[in-house]
Amino acid sequence: DPEKYKFRTMRQKLIECSDVLDEQIELFTKFAKEHLNIPDTEFGDPTIQSQADVYAIGRIVPDSPQYDGFLNTESLAFETSRLNGIGRRIRLNLEQVEEVSLFCGQIALLKGKNANGDYFLVDKILDIPYPDFPLSSSDELSEYSDLLNKKSSKVIVTSGPYIPENNFDLSYLTKFVEKINIDIRPHILIMAGPFIDTTNSMVMSGNLPHFDNLKIQPTTLNELFVKLISPILKKINPSIQVILTPSTRDVMSTHASYPQESFDRKALQLPKNFKCFTNPSTFQLNETYFGNSNLDIFKDMKEVTKGGKTTMSNRFDRVAEHVLQQRRYYPQFPGSIKKMTIAKPKSEDSRSADSKIYKHISGADLEVAYLGLTEFVSNISPDIIIIPSELLPFARVVKNVIMINPGKFVKPNGANGTYAQISIKSPDVKDGSLTEIPGEESLYLHNVWKRSRVDVVTN
Amino acid sequence: SSGIHNLEPLETTISDMERFKDSAKFELNCPNCSHLFPFGGIIASNFYKMCYNGVQCKNCDHVFNMIQFTSQLESVIRSHISLYYAGWLYCDDSTCRNVTRQISVFGKRCLNDGCTGVMQFKYTDKQLYNQLLYFNSLFDMEKNKKQLLKPLYYEGDIDYPSEQLAESAILALTEQNRKLFEISQGVIDKYLDNCGRRYVDMGAIFDFMMN
Ligand SMILES: [Zn+2]
Ligand SMILES: [Zn+2]
Numbered sequence: 001d002p003e004k005y006k007f008r009t010m011r012q013k014l015i016e017c018s019d020v021l022d023e024q025i026e027l028f029t030k031f032a033k034e035h036l037n038i039p040d041t042e043f044g045d046p047t048i049q050s051q052a053d054v055y056a057i058g059r060i061v062p063d064s065p066q067y068d069g070f071l072n073t074e075s076l077a078f079e080t081s082r083l084n085g086i087g088r089r090i091r092l093n094l095e096q097v098e099e100v101s102l103f104c105g106q107i108a109l110l111k112g113k114n115a116n117g118d119y120f121l122v123d124k125i126l127d128i129p130y131p132d133f134p135l136s137s138s139d140e141l142s143e144y145s146d147l148l149n150k151k152s153s154k155v156i157v158t159s160g161p162y163i164p165e166n167n168f169d170l171s172y173l174t175k176f177v178e179k180i181n182i183d184i185r186p187h188i189l190i191m192a193g194p195f196i197d198t199t200n201s202m203v204m205s206g207n208l209p210h211f212d213n214l215k216i217q218p219t220t221l222n223e224l225f226v227k228l229i230s231p232i233l234k235k236i237n238p239s240i241q242v243i244l245t246p247s248t249r250d251v252m253s254t255h256a257s258y259p260q261e262s263f264d265r266k267a268l269q270l271p272k273n274f275k276c277f278t279n280p281s282t283f284q285l286n287e288t289y290f291g292n293s294n295l296d297i298f299k300d301m302k303e304v305t306k307g308g309k310t311t312m313s314n315r316f317d318r319v320a321e322h323v324l325q326q327r328r329y330y331p332q333f334p335g336s337i338k339k340m341t342i343a344k345p346k347s348e349d350s351r352s353a354d355s356k357i358y359k360h361i362s363g364a365d366l367e368v369a370y371l372g373l374t375e376f377v378s379n380i381s382p383d384i385i386i387i388p389s390e391l392l393p394f395a396r397v398v399k400n401v402i403m404i405n406p407g408k409f410v411k412p413n414g415a416n417g418t419y420a421q422i423s424i425k426s427p428d429v430k431d432g433s434l435t436e437i438p439g440e441e442s443l444y445l446h447n448v449w450k451r452s453r454v455d456v457v458t459n
Numbered sequence: 460s461s462g463i464h465n466l467e468p469l470e471t472t473i474s475d476m477e478r479f480k481d482s483a484k485f486e487l488n489c490p491n492c493s494h495l496f497p498f499g500g501i502i503a504s505n506f507y508k509m510c511y512n513g514v515q516c517k518n519c520d521h522v523f524n525m526i527q528f529t530s531q532l533e534s535v536i537r538s539h540i541s542l543y544y545a546g547w548l549y550c551d552d553s554t555c556r557n558v559t560r561q562i563s564v565f566g567k568r569c570l571n572d573g574c575t576g577v578m579q580f581k582y583t584d585k586q587l588y589n590q591l592l593y594f595n596s597l598f599d600m601e602k603n604k605k606q607l608l609k610p611l612y613y614e615g616d617i618d619y620p621s622e623q624l625a626e627s628a629i630l631a632l633t634e635q636n637r638k639l640f641e642i643s644q645g646v647i648d649k650y651l652d653n654c655g656r657r658y659v660d661m662g663a664i665f666d667f668m669m670n
Binding site: 361 | 493548650
């Protein structure tokens with residue numbers, strides 16, 4: 001419900017944040033008890049000394065509140081809920097576990113023992129079950145298939161930045177729009193921000209040029225969007241549906257926190273084939289469920305890993321598995337921050353000789369009290385999840401979910417970037433590509449991963 | 460609500476100097492010569508002067524385009540909002556001084572063993588709101604004309620300006636820069652309109668009148 005994202009920002013209350021952090025643990029406790037056949041009596045408080053093994057659910061946290069950002073298997077602790085362990089934290093001993101992939105903010109289910117009161121000796125890290133997939137009836141599926149005349153649906157995904165760091169060259173965007181209209185002709189074009197990034201170096205330093213092609217120069221960054229970007233986007237053929245999702249660094253958004261309200265289409269001066277979605281958002285194109293989150297968990301997740309199988313596996317796959325298990329698009333807590341060292345302090349105002357002065361640049365900007373809006377809708381896994389990242393573009397199938405990072409549209413130095421092209425074969429209940437779930441009325445798994453092809457294309 | 464809380468609207472009567480004592484300066488970068496200097500409205504400064512069409516760098520004489528000025532204002536606002544959302548907390552116990560971004564499931568509890576201090580946001584929503592109001596004051600025509608702005612420099616400061624501005628010059632320059640000021644306030648209003656704190660202040664005023 002997009003209305004829920006329209007809360008007022010810049011008004012965080014500590015107690016509301018901690019309520020949400022507590023509820024996350026309680027939610028998974030309830031959920032683990034329902035889905036895993038572990039009797040209630042075997043769950044316990046890991047922070048109290050006990051001679052018996054217990055199952056415990058909590059949040060992975062650093063063992064010191066002042067940790068310096070580099071964690072390892074010896075520096076993790078486990079936070080309990082208010083109900084289960086009056087919010088106490090206990091150091092984790094992971095010596096006996098062979099394969100480890102943990103990160104701060106993760107809700108984990110552990111089995112182990114606290115024999116001396118000092119630490120919880122972990123015996124096993126249990127997998128939290130993956131969420132269910134959406135289902136459709138055969139009537140619905142044939143309706144979807146007829147809508148597209150049994151042809152494949154074509155979706156294009158792009159992600160900002162669309163402007164390099166050193167000039168306002170918009171030629172890639174201009175050429176791309178031509179290509180979209182003439183060659184590609186997708187059903188849907190999904191464009192993720194940032195369109196104009198408040199942390200772009202030209203924007204930050206005020207190094208904006210005179211725009212020779214404009215009669216009246218823009219006076220604000222909003223006008224810059226309307227005068228430079230909108231005219232290009234308006235040329236997209238009106239029969240193509242365009243979905244815009246904001247980044248918290250987008251100039252055109254006044255809601256600078258995640259979860260984030262959608263852009264205002266009228267303020268962008270864009271026509272009706274443009275739809276503005278929240279960040280994150282879940283939406284359906286025919287039978288296919290899309291999950292779209294514009295916050296870079298692939299870059300930000302700082303895993304602590306151990307074990308041959310874990311370290312040899314693909315990191316993108318591991319992060320994707322964590323996202324699916326946690327059922328939230330950005331499960332890391334606290335969110336990342338980006339800062340820049342600007343100076344060593346004068347000796348008079350420094351507490352220790354080697355402390356530095358940092359300038360805050362940007363961050364995940366989590367609105368903690370509203371993190372509930374970043375959970376998977378109805379506990380269902382989308383068929384396709386799009387999470388733009390600064391890292392290398394990719395498309396991978398993880399636990400039967402297609403995970404896509406379209407990559408940056410242009411590189412910071414102005415070189416051409418990438419976008420993703422998805423083609424989904426029309427659903428046909430007779431061709432065996434869908435899995436039937438028998439019941440009163442037969443329902444089908446979409447198996448979008450079996451019917452799709454994703455290409456990462458260079459601009 | 461407590462009696463103290465009801466006094467909140469009286470804040471509107473305190474001077475900008477008091478209200479903005481913790482607010483950060485608005486630092487400008489000259490797009491032509493890369494000199495950095497604080498902007499404090501139409502005041503005397505060794506680094507910039509206001510001319511009839513905007514801010515002029517005293518180092519290289521470059522006059523800022525409107526957007527060269529407003530883009531910096533906007534990105535500075537956004538970095539303040541982002542710093543606020545970084546969610547730094549500190550412990551109010553002076554012997555502990557725990558500074559962290561960790562939040563306990565009991566939000567106010569300090570995570571240092573045995574400490575009974577209370578955790579609070581380092582950058583509060585009130586500070587952020589005041590920061591936005593401070594930026595807003597820099598472009599307030601009346602405050603500029605009457606020189607009611609928070610000063611950037613005090614006598615004895617190394618950068619204390621050598622020359623002062625005449626009152627007639629201030630009045631003329633304020634009028635000449637009306638458009639820049641209105642557009643800059645528009646940029647700030649974009650964020651003030653989304654700022655939860657602003658509505659708390661209004662709510663408190665109504666509470667006060669009802670009581
Ligand atoms: Zn200059
Ligand atoms: Zn403390």
